[in-house]
Amino acid sequence: MKPIYVADAFTSEPFRGNPAAVCLCGKPEDERWMQQVAAEINLPETAFLVPIEDGYDLRWFTPESEVDLGGHATLAAAYTLWHTGRLRSDQTARFITKSGVLTVDYNGVDGWMTMDYPEEVPLPANAPEALIQGLGLIPRYTGKYRQDYMVEVDSEQTVRSLKPDRQQLAAAGGRGIIVTAKAAADAPYDFVSRAFFPKAGIFEAAVSGVAHCALAPYWTRRLRKPELTGYQASKRGGIVKVAVNGSRVLLSGQAKMMLQGTLEV
Incomplete structure (x- = not known):
């Protein structure tokens, strides 16, 4: 059984922003299983977190496929770690992903959080x-x-x-x-x-x-x-x-916890 949460990201109000599921895993899981979970939950993105020595391994899945870089689900994942006490508010959420190291900081004012992401110049x-x-x-x-x-x-x-x-x-x-x-x-x-x-x-x-x-x-x-x-x-x-x-973009947003439960598979 694994703890699983749903949070609305980039909003402080329920039923607004972008919903994401956050699944906390004790060990790396099979890709096929993660894809099945994401399809079952059927939200825009599901984030899968595994604790590692220097932070968390993070992967993102839509109902259709894995993506190399997720945005709102990262904010939801960091918010979940602070909301559940797995991180203190003064600790940086550090994620190891397919797009490199991503960090999120809790600003301590009205629940705002700031993500450090790679710049994409069109x-x-x-x-x-x-x-x-x-x-x-x-x-x-x-x-x-x-x-x-x-x-x-x-x-x-x-x-x-x-x-x-x-x-x-x-x-x-x-x-x-x-x-x-x-x-x-x-x-x-x-x-x-x-x-x-x-x-x-x-x-x-x-x-x-x-x-x-x-x-x-x-x-x-x-x-x-x-x-x-x-x-x-x-x-x-x-x-x-x-x-x-510089070559990074700081993205700040809020989040609202909507659901807490247990994944029993």
Whole structure:
């Protein structure tokens, strides 16, 4: 039997942000078993933690596959360690992952936590026709990083009102499409975004930490501000504070514990 938790990440309110499961394992588990658990739980990501000498081994699985870099599930994992007393609030959560060492610090003010992640700078790219058709618009700017496209559109309202075509976006190539715009003038945040991953089993991510690894350097340069606040305008919605630190990005968010239980397999 293994302790398992569900937390909403990048929010302080229940039923908002992005839900993730966190499974605490006493030893490394078989990949097939982890994939089956993630499919059974059927949340956007399930994090599997194994204690090791210098922190925790961390792996992420969607209901469909393992991913090399997870965002909101890392925040949920660190929050779980502090919430359950496995780490003191003054201890850094240190994770060994397929994307290197990732750390999370508890800020001690209103439950904010800060993740140290690799920067992803989107490079200018041509928008595939399937992407244009899938979004139903011509982007103001198109960039690409890793396997994802990032496009800027003309306004926050355009981001919020998008009704993309899943089949067309899936045909655009790559893994995901991040759509973003400068926030409205009276908004309490600097930029908005939505993130679509038609090939990963979750069409629209409620809040994507990994997407903000690219959004942070892009908007830092565009707006010329060292620290920014982003709002992911999905149905659930969530806030991510960002700051670029050399070749790293600091992503800050809150979390809310929703469920605690035992996995009996």
